[in-house]
Amino acid sequence: MRRTLKAAILGATGLVGIEYVRMLADHPYIRPAYLAGKGSVGKPYGEIVRWQTIGSVPKGIADQEVKPTDPKLMDDVDIVFSPLPQGAAGPVEEQFAKLGFYVISNSPDHRFDMDVPMMIPEVNPHTASLIDEQRRRRDWKGFIVTTPLCTAQGASIPLAPIFMNFKMNGVMLTTMQSLSGAGYPGIASLDIVDNALPLGDGYDAKTVKEVTRILSEVRRRIQDPPLEEVTLDATTHRIATIHGHYEVAYVTFKEDTDVHKVKEAMEGFIGEPQELKLPSAPERPILITDQDARPQVFFDRWAGNPPGMSVVVGRLKQVNRRTVRFVSLIHNTVRGAAGGGILTAELLVEKGYIDKR
Amino acid sequence: MRRTLKAAILGATGLVGIEYVRMLADHPYIRPAYLAGKGSVGKPYGEIVRWQTIGSVPKGIADQEVKPTDPKLMDDVDIVFSPLPQGAAGPVEEQFAKLGFYVISNSPDHRFDMDVPMMIPEVNPHTASLIDEQRRRRDWKGFIVTTPLCTAQGASIPLAPIFMNFKMNGVMLTTMQSLSGAGYPGIASLDIVDNALPLGDGYDAKTVKEVTRILSEVRRRIQDPPLEEVTLDATTHRIATIHGHYEVAYVTFKEDTDVHKVKEAMEGFIGEPQELKLPSAPERPILITDQDARPQVFFDRWAGNPPGMSVVVGRLKQVNRRTVRFVSLIHNTVRGAAGGGILTAELLVEKGYIDKR
Amino acid sequence: MRRTLKAAILGATGLVGIEYVRMLADHPYIRPAYLAGKGSVGKPYGEIVRWQTIGSVPKGIADQEVKPTDPKLMDDVDIVFSPLPQGAAGPVEEQFAKLGFYVISNSPDHRFDMDVPMMIPEVNPHTASLIDEQRRRRDWKGFIVTTPLCTAQGASIPLAPIFMNFKMNGVMLTTMQSLSGAGYPGIASLDIVDNALPLGDGYDAKTVKEVTRILSEVRRRIQDPPLEEVTLDATTHRIATIHGHYEVAYVTFKEDTDVHKVKEAMEGFIGEPQELKLPSAPERPILITDQDARPQVFFDRWAGNPPGMSVVVGRLKQVNRRTVRFVSLIHNTVRGAAGGGILTAELLVEKGYIDKR
Amino acid sequence: MRRTLKAAILGATGLVGIEYVRMLADHPYIRPAYLAGKGSVGKPYGEIVRWQTIGSVPKGIADQEVKPTDPKLMDDVDIVFSPLPQGAAGPVEEQFAKLGFYVISNSPDHRFDMDVPMMIPEVNPHTASLIDEQRRRRDWKGFIVTTPLCTAQGASIPLAPIFMNFKMNGVMLTTMQSLSGAGYPGIASLDIVDNALPLGDGYDAKTVKEVTRILSEVRRRIQDPPLEEVTLDATTHRIATIHGHYEVAYVTFKEDTDVHKVKEAMEGFIGEPQELKLPSAPERPILITDQDARPQVFFDRWAGNPPGMSVVVGRLKQVNRRTVRFVSLIHNTVRGAAGGGILTAELLVEKGYIDKR
Known part of the structure; x- marks a missing residue:
């Protein structure tokens, strides 16, 4: 049996962040475990989020506290979803990948790095193999995989x-x-x-x-x-x-x-x-x-x-x-961002890039 | 010197009708003399019109009474502008043209009659000559000229x-x-x-x-x-x-x-x-x-x-x-309708199809 | 154990109709069994409905054929929900009630009949007793209950x-x-x-x-x-x-x-x-x-x-x-219409006005 | 005969700034002479302004260069209209007034200074006399008058x-x-x-x-x-x-x-x-x-x-x-801001607070 993977969502209160939260709340094996934000750290997620999507903040998540975007606090996180804005995303994602985190990014900053996949799982799943090159070249345990605009x-x-x-x-x-x-x-x-x-x-x-x-x-x-x-x-x-x-x-x-x-x-x-x-x-x-x-x-x-x-x-x-x-x-925020990111994560689990144990 | 031409505007309270009124209010030689409407006959134009354009109902026009679409009441009208809706326009325009009126129509009903011009004055002004054929074939004193969609x-x-x-x-x-x-x-x-x-x-x-x-x-x-x-x-x-x-x-x-x-x-x-x-x-x-x-x-x-x-x-x-x-x-309601209709009328005046005396 | 009640929804493709369909699709004991429409009779509901609400047309309902608003075809219907427009609703609802149907109406036509409840179940549930008077006075087996604007x-x-x-x-x-x-x-x-x-x-x-x-x-x-x-x-x-x-x-x-x-x-x-x-x-x-x-x-x-x-x-x-x-x-279309209607029906079931057997 | 007064408009490319420009372009004795902006200094006004109002940028103004908000460059300016945003407005307006400029402000920063009028010319014109007190207390040659929210x-x-x-x-x-x-x-x-x-x-x-x-x-x-x-x-x-x-x-x-x-x-x-x-x-x-x-x-x-x-x-x-x-x-941007400011200026001219010579 598959263990549950714990996901951190960076920018969890943003428009893509909320779709990650919504979709992962019912996910069979990925759990939204760490909601990172900025400006709202310490506050209950349900109180400060603009829930500009269907349904309402899932029970059990509304009370989670928004936490800082700090890898030191994320020891038990298995996957990092990063829908951070252009410019802000790049260095943060790199820092996480260096530290061994598996980063799925919806941001443009690393999309055209030559060793970073930009993935639509139905279309170019074989580009997952770029991860091997990425790790070799950069000597990282983690990695960055992006989804397109x-x-x-x-x-x-x-x-x-x-x-x-x-x-x-x-x-x-x-x-x-x-x-x-x-x-x-x-x-x-x-x-x-x-x-x-x-x-x-x-x-x-x-x-x-x-x-x-x-x-x-x-x-x-x-x-x-x-x-x-x-x-x-x-x-x-x-x-x-x-x-x-x-x-x-x-x-x-x-x-x-x-x-x-x-x-x-x-x-x-x-x-x-x-x-x-x-x-x-x-x-x-x-x-x-x-x-x-x-x-x-x-x-x-x-x-x-x-x-x-x-x-x-x-x-x-x-x-x-x-x-x-x-x-x-x-x-655009589901298939074109959060949903695409989750589907990518699922594919990387199957392909063994994300450890399912 | 040119005499003033009196224009009737059919559907004068509609979205194209109001642009006719607005543009003709300042026209050097065409005057909005007869405002025809439906459902609001007898009421002052300024009271019932939805003036969904710039400025406000021109002075001197606000008090004009909306009148029926009846050629018998339009003895002294020189030009009829018809932005009537599809279906309604066709027979009305034909009736007017038969009776000798010069009809400029923004409606689709006669656009593809083979002897009816569909005119953008800068593009196909020579199609005005279809009027001659139209009169000959139909034995009309008036005519119908249309503007395109x-x-x-x-x-x-x-x-x-x-x-x-x-x-x-x-x-x-x-x-x-x-x-x-x-x-x-x-x-x-x-x-x-x-x-x-x-x-x-x-x-x-x-x-x-x-x-x-x-x-x-x-x-x-x-x-x-x-x-x-x-x-x-x-x-x-x-x-x-x-x-x-x-x-x-x-x-x-x-x-x-x-x-x-x-x-x-x-x-x-x-x-x-x-x-x-x-x-x-x-x-x-x-x-x-x-x-x-x-x-x-x-x-x-x-x-x-x-x-x-x-x-x-x-x-x-x-x-x-x-x-x-x-x-x-x-x-769309100016160049694409009323303004195009007025420019067409001006061209037809120059070409002698509308009598300027 | 409670038997399932079969509901007819009049105007089922309208903005309130779709909320009835959506809410009843998951209802424990009321089933959307008869979808009545106008202009779309004979077509599959899922094909012609403008689903201007959350989610999508429930499975099992998308294929139901839209049927005429005809009591003769509704033999096994237990409840009639009527969000018909003003004017159209009145006579139809009366006809149904006369024939013995239990009509829950969101329409204004009968709201101020002195023997017709206009109900918000939390606020004036006791007005259900007007049904007794309504039946007595009108000699109906069925009845009309309305919900407010x-x-x-x-x-x-x-x-x-x-x-x-x-x-x-x-x-x-x-x-x-x-x-x-x-x-x-x-x-x-x-x-x-x-x-x-x-x-x-x-x-x-x-x-x-x-x-x-x-x-x-x-x-x-x-x-x-x-x-x-x-x-x-x-x-x-x-x-x-x-x-x-x-x-x-x-x-x-x-x-x-x-x-x-x-x-x-x-x-x-x-x-x-x-x-x-x-x-x-x-x-x-x-x-x-x-x-x-x-x-x-x-x-x-x-x-x-x-x-x-x-x-x-x-x-x-x-x-x-x-x-x-x-x-x-x-x-407005849920609590203020369809949801209010369903809640009213549930109350009338409890109060014995709608037979649950 | 009245001489023309030269006006500077601070924030001239903003939503209130454009109404000042539009209204003053036709003003009998106030001329929009100095268009101050930020971020667009040196560029032709007509090229960079978002003209979110009726008509188009007045001729003769479209080519004016946007200039810095610098009193040293405004030697011949007679009136300063300031629709600057809250916070930014306060110190700038004070600086101008100290230097002898007549400042009409639509901004909130000085509205509740006890010696600053907050004027609707039809309603509280007599509050213009606060200017005397303002000058006495602050030892200013210029002054600040505000208009309300x-x-x-x-x-x-x-x-x-x-x-x-x-x-x-x-x-x-x-x-x-x-x-x-x-x-x-x-x-x-x-x-x-x-x-x-x-x-x-x-x-x-x-x-x-x-x-x-x-x-x-x-x-x-x-x-x-x-x-x-x-x-x-x-x-x-x-x-x-x-x-x-x-x-x-x-x-x-x-x-x-x-x-x-x-x-x-x-x-x-x-x-x-x-x-x-x-x-x-x-x-x-x-x-x-x-x-x-x-x-x-x-x-x-x-x-x-x-x-x-x-x-x-x-x-x-x-x-x-x-x-x-x-x-x-x-x-809101005309009577509620620019138009109110201009009307206030006209009143202050009549009352002698702005020199008409």
Whole structure:
């Protein structure tokens, strides 16, 4: 029998932190044991948290005291989940990994270290082996594994089976992202009421950069065209939604490509999490809807089981013989962050990188 | 000297009706003389109108009584502006045209009659000559001229100079449209708070159909590729903005095309309204912004002079050698409806279709 | 052992209908057996419902076919829940009651029939006895029991223990109500984006009328002042929230009244549902928060267990010796409608009005 | 003839700063000559300002360079308008006043200095004489005059004529305030989408404190009851509106008071600005509407001439013989800040405190 793993959640009162707490409260073998915060240390979690998600603070957790982000106090912690903000995350995560902690990070700071996996468990599980190199090069007992930007995940999960199977030539993304993706306080209300807020060149570029890396790690069945010849572009925005990134993708191909086959590829797509029946793996990472005006952010962001772990794809259309259009909807703080982190942890347990004893 | 033309505004209390009233209140030679409504006949306009625009009900108009939509009462009316809703508009407009009225319609009902112009004055002014055929075929003294769907205008105005000058191959549009485009009561609040509302296949299709017709009427400088070989597609949505349709366009070309030249073509684009210095013609129909996160709906929808008559284009980017990205923002009830209608009327006056004496 | 009661839900795809479905899916002895709709008859419930609440359409219900509102098809139905809209509800409910059905209505049409209870089970459970009179007078086997307007419940539940125990002199309410209270499509988006929508004299008046009746049925411990001498007033509004009516109450008293005692009275308030441990009874109908800027609509509307069944009261303040201020937050479609209906049904089962066998 | 006065606007790119710029661009004798900012010094005003108001950056101002907040560079400045944020404002304003500048401040820092006027020109113009004391005590050539909190003005302007004329006993306010009142970035979007945000005890208290002071400076026609015996209370909130504070007031009286007389008092209320025909004085500081569901924030916040300078009062009701209810709507950044500041400056010019030569 598996022992329970004790998890520390850094930034536990943040928008991703609360999803870790919510999902781990019912987890079969990972327990939210150490809730780290800043500014609220010493206070009962339930009193100070902004619970901007479904349900309410789980019993038994509401009374836990928020603790400092201090590895010396975490002797019995097995996994560290780090949804810390950019800049703050980097040095903290490194410190933890050096001290032997297994760190699963949702933060961008180490995503492009060459020996750090940036993982979507269904898409590039084999990149877990980078951990071996990481430890060797850095002489660490612990490690850092990251998950990609929520926006990049919303695109990459449906694009993975397409790039695996078809001669994809280009992807032109337009996003309508939710406010929670920017953290709290994040987006100013005066930027978003009666407005759409373009996120600008920097955000567009990082989305493309991450999608590019993920696709480079997909196990393709065809080799043509090479990724360098595929054009990827993104135009990113926030709108006044609380959770859920909605993305419109126009995909072009080098040869005639049938939208029904593209649909089949997405619908049938599963990966190691499904094969291994990991506890947080949805039956299907991609759910397809045929309804005309769906998915919709409000109604579909919690799709899948666990809720919010499936990306919903819809509005599939054959634009011309070599162009297909679809839209995707991802729950950015669940599949795109906390849920993705937990699924990654579960995979690393199976692969032996996290000791289950 | 020009005499003043008396205009009737049908649906004068609607969202487009109020922009007609606002713009005509200061017009040099068209006067809002007859305000037709339904359900509010006999009441003072200023008391019952929902003035969902800038400023307040113009003095001298607030006290005008709302009148029935009855041609018998409109003896001295010179122009009829009809922003009536789909379905209602068709027969009413026909009745008026038969009786000799000059009808400028923002409604879809007659847009695809083969002898009815669907006009953006800068883009396809020569289609005014369809009026001659219309009168001949139908034996009417009056006529119907339409303006295109606001969404189609937001795309077509920037695409016109591109299609005129470059070997455009395809356009993939994603829209974030405002609530006023659907009229009042229009979109239910529960469809739009914390949501993005896909408009579905029907709306996508009519957008493409109208853009296609407009491009077919552009005066091109090149003939390749023929329009039939150009792929046009649209994925349309509403978001919680009050006015202003924001559209992201990915444009592909048959040959290498420099984004700077595309920019120049848009920036330099003018048409007959500018040459004729029509009173409601903005100096430039397309204003280009180089700012990173602009245009924004809240801040840029009233661009140009008269306010709201220029389309703002920004975020121009060379995606690859044959792909360019830009976004456009159009004030849907001004340039995309009432303002477009007034500019059309001004053009028809100059062309002699509306008698100026 | 109790047999399962089969419930029909009229208007099952509406905003209150879905809460009935959600809550009954887990109910110990009432089963959502007959989902009646209009316009969607014959279609699977899960396909056509706008599930504007938490979770997703319960398994086993998604596939149920929507059926007509026809008593002839409901032979084995034990309870009819009717959240039909005003005007439509009245005759339908009467027809059902005549035919012997037990009708629990959330609609206003019969609320002020003199022999029809308008029930908040914690507040006026004894009014169940009006059923006897109703049957006698109308010679019905079935009956109609109503629940009050959501807005009136949000005020009445906290006011009940105050009126029971203190010499309450007046109540001045200001409400900020959610969109779901108006049904779907309900409030137009253009009425609510960048706006607060006053509901006007009619809505203010019906709120006061219902609060007045409920208070008249409270079991008071004091008799002074008589209700006729108590001033009640309401100024009602909608704002852009999806669920949750937020109400500010200024309460004046005839004598010095200590806010701490008022708080105790509310906090300690329970009724028959709690004493009988009815399955949908929250432990406390009123939850008090001492946090400064709470309750908040987003964070507190699902308070209690079952979620949304407790009214949250906060910002209690001694304004002067004879004036107390508090705010209340009620989940309008749960406690204020479906949940209130289910709790009423449970009470009527206990009281023998609904046959449990 | 009057010479033109040159104004410096501190925080000129802020939400109140832009209203100063907009209003002064057309002012007959005050010119926006020096635009001070922070973080944007040296850049053209038009390029960096978030113009979150009507119209567009006035010509001739768009090109002005933003300058440092440095009195040494302001030799020829006649008036300094200071809408700086709390905390930052205090020392800066003091420095300017010491150096001989006339400072009109919208900031709270000096509002309760005993020798500093907190002025609503129609309500307490005589408090200008505090300037004499201020100069004597502090040995300053310049001075500081403040305007009250926008929320306090929305209540005080309609309450002034009531308190002047009737035996007002208590006021219970509930507010729904706009986002612009909190500045930019101000309120986090996640605090306001699908929510109403209570502002808490601190904000409630400062509203009451300022209303109390203003009422203490009203020129009453009756002396009973003394202000100390009047109960004032406020429950304050923000909702997702951009501009416009909406406030519900329940007013109680010591004797029977006729709502029609209260209405007349408000409607007829004018003050020195109207008598002196100051350029920014609206004809009526209070406009009364009899429409049932008005005022509404979106439609009525720009009431009056200059737009936004009149408070709109509506929903007047006789609650009982000694209680009256009304709602008020004030444009918080215009009448409640910049417009109030300009009107104050105009009054001080007339009174000789600002040299007009």
